Amino acid sequence: MPVEYCIQTSPFGRLLLAAASEGLLLASFADDDSELLAELTEAYPERLLLYRSNTLLDQAFYQYQAYFSGQRQQFALPIAWHGSAQQQAIWQQIIQIPFGQQWSYQQLAQTLPTPYQAAHAINQALRHNPLALIIPCHRLSNSPQGLGYYRWGRVRQQQLCDREASPVIATYSMEMMS
Incomplete structure (x- = not known):
């Protein structure tokens, strides 16, 4: 296929x-x-x-x-989920983090079933996140004022967090590569 x-x-x-x-x-x-x-x-x-x-x-x-462009805060698309049951459970919880909010790894862990609460399990799920923004792992931090692991880089993570925290979002137009 x-x-x-x-x-x-x-x-x-x-x-x-x-x-x-x-x-x-x-x-x-x-x-x-x-x-x-x-x-x-x-x-x-x-x-x-x-x-x-x-x-x-x-x-x-x-x-x-x-x-x-600031007109959407979450995605509604059919997803072909791949990954372990543990990763998928963690990803589903990350999707629940509201737009513009930062959660600590500890806050996320408290929402998960006991076997999935380990820092190692959360880190593995973050490292294997296949869906940038749809699974908004940029909203996770390892400290109240810091950034967490973001597989697309800390600069992008900071930009995304700043963008979501801003009341004014500049419009942006994307074009497909030809």
């Missing part, structure tokens, strides 16, 4: 969106396309990768653009 993908410019660098018939698979930031393509190839080595849009990618593109 092929994986279709598109790459676009966003306020936070290049953004890759990838989907298959079962739903959105990957949303990732990088500074250049080669990093994104390497990540996609590593994640799906046995699947045919096709650079083209489809209805789901168009929806995702639209929702990301709405997020960047």
Whole structure:
């Protein structure tokens, strides 16, 4: 089954969106396309990768653009969940963190079933988050005033947190890479 993908410019660098018939698979930031393509190839080595849009990618593109322009605070897309049951449970809790709020790892742990509360389990879920912004791990910090681990980098994490905390959000238009 092929994986279709598109790459676009966003306020936070290049953004890759990838989907298959079962739903959105990957949303990732990088500074250049080669990093994104390497990540996609590593994640799906046995699947045919096709650079083209489809209805789901168009929806995702639209929702990301709405997020960047301040018109959307969360996403409503079909997701093809991959990862362990533990990772998926943690991701589902991270999705519940309200827009503009920062939670500590301890706050997140308190919402999880006992076996998933370990710092190691949370860190593994964060490191394997396949869906930038949809699973808003940028809203997690390891201290009340600090930033936590963010697989797309601390600079992006700070920019995202600042953007969500700002009452005025500049509009931004994205275009697909041609």
